[in-house]
Amino acid sequence: MMTLDTFSFQNKRVLIRVDFNVPMDADFNVTDDTRMRATLPTISKILDGGGKVILMSHRGRPKGTDDSLSMKHLVPHLCKLLSQEVKFIDQCVGDAVVEMTNLLESGDVLLIENLRFKSEETAGDIAFAQELSKLGDIYVNDAFGTAHRAHASTAIIAQFFEGKKCFGYVMSNEIENINKITGDTKKPFTAIVGGAKVSSKISIILRLMDEVDNLIIGGGMTFTFIKAMGGSVGNSLVEEDKLDLALDIIQKAKVKGVSLYLPSDSVNADHFDNDAKTIYSSVENISSGYMGLDIGEKTISQFSEVVLNSSTVLWNGPMGVFEMENFSHGTKAVAEALAKATQKGAYTLVGGGDSVAAINKYSLADKVSYVSTGGGAMLEYLEGKVLPGIAAIIED
Numbered sequence: 001m002m003t004l005d006t007f008s009f010q011n012k013r014v015l016i017r018v019d020f021n022v023p024m025d026a027d028f029n030v031t032d033d034t035r036m037r038a039t040l041p042t043i044s045k046i047l048d049g050g051g052k053v054i055l056m057s058h059r060g061r062p063k064g065t066d067d068s069l070s071m072k073h074l075v076p077h078l079c080k081l082l083s084q085e086v087k088f089i090d091q092c093v094g095d096a097v098v099e100m101t102n103l104l105e106s107g108d109v110l111l112i113e114n115l116r117f118k119s120e121e122t123a124g125d126i127a128f129a130q131e132l133s134k135l136g137d138i139y140v141n142d143a144f145g146t147a148h149r150a151h152a153s154t155a156i157i158a159q160f161f162e163g164k165k166c167f168g169y170v171m172s173n174e175i176e177n178i179n180k181i182t183g184d185t186k187k188p189f190t191a192i193v194g195g196a197k198v199s200s201k202i203s204i205i206l207r208l209m210d211e212v213d214n215l216i217i218g219g220g221m222t223f224t225f226i227k228a229m230g231g232s233v234g235n236s237l238v239e240e241d242k243l244d245l246a247l248d249i250i251q252k253a254k255v256k257g258v259s260l261y262l263p264s265d266s267v268n269a270d271h272f273d274n275d276a277k278t279i280y281s282s283v284e285n286i287s288s289g290y291m292g293l294d295i296g297e298k299t300i301s302q303f304s305e306v307v308l309n310s311s312t313v314l315w316n317g318p319m320g321v322f323e324m325e326n327f328s329h330g331t332k333a334v335a336e337a338l339a340k341a342t343q344k345g346a347y348t349l350v351g352g353g354d355s356v357a358a359i360n361k362y363s364l365a366d367k368v369s370y371v372s373t374g375g376g377a378m379l380e381y382l383e384g385k386v387l388p389g390i391a392a393i394i395e396d
Contacts, residue, residue: 178351222295
């Protein structure tokens with residue numbers, strides 16, 4: 001398989017599938033450019049090699065053309081990141097786009113319009129993929145965040161670049177780093193799984209049961225476990241149809257010898273608001289009319305100790321509603337514990353949108369071993385699934 005380091009890009013049109021699905025404020029300022037910055041080494045490698053870069057991506061889930069989701073809004077920020085002009089065309093396929101790519105000179109960068117303005121993209125339409133393929137001489141997939149989707153630009157297009165396709169540095173780094181927590185992993189191995197619902201994390205929890213020594217559960221899914229065990233959780237989020245599943249996970253952990261850690265205390269609010277009235281309680285004794293929105297100090301202490309005594313740590317999902325300052329302490333403490341564990345020599349991987357947002361919020365991204373740009377893709381890869389965007393490159 002060809003790699004980014006073995007290709008010659010001189011005077012070649014290089015079509016790169018990037019993941020520029022980044023958040024923006026009401027004035028179209030990028031509020032988190034992690035995914036954009038991650039692609040810079042790939043883009044720079046090709047430009048330094050005399051290539052002509054054509055960038056394609058999606059933003060959001062538009063139903064047809066939506067000006068608020070146009071890629072044009074990313075051009076100013078991308079120009080700053082690359083320190084050069086970035087050309088833009090408000091189409092993604094067609095004669096005008098092909099002509100514009102043919103007029104590019106070595107060192108030029110062109111960003112094309114949001115791929116999902118065309119329904120054929122998510123449908124994995126082969127004709128649409130073939131039209132996209134006309135925009136480049138070489139295809140580079142550097143969009144790990146969409147590697148689990150069999151979309152036209154991530155998987156279907158690769159068949160038109162036999163012998164002229166490869167991963168970018170984002171993709172290759174993701175695969176290399178995620179592989180570090182599968183198989184022969186340094187022990188003790190701790191997985192921290194948070195977020196709102198057990199149902200969205202069940203596959204990864206069951207997969208990790210065969211790998212980890214410690215499994216820490218936090219966030220809203222906590223209360224499904226607590227209620228299943230007979231606790232009183234007030235108005236906290238509970239998946240009533242997943243109570244038996246929670247008990248099954250607890251039992252599986254016992255059978256497999258996995259130490260399962262659930263919160264012991266909770267910060268509770270009388271409504272979902274940063275300025276709500278708050279009370280503290282044990283996690284199994286939350287008063288009626290209150291909901292758990294963060295882990296308490298005892299839990300923070302216990303979870304941090306487990307992390308600090310680990311050699312490998314995977315973090316996916318926050319411990320509470322960290323977007324609200326009054327309920328962010330648990331998530332911040334876990335992020336800080338990961339940073340300290342990394343300093344002590346542990347391998348720490350952070351993945352999933354909320355976890356990545358948290359590690360960036362607390363300016364700790366450079367204090368952990370690796371921050372994955374892919375949420376769903378990372379989880380599916382860890383589950384052992386074959387990702388279409390990966391398979392399309394390695395299967396020539």
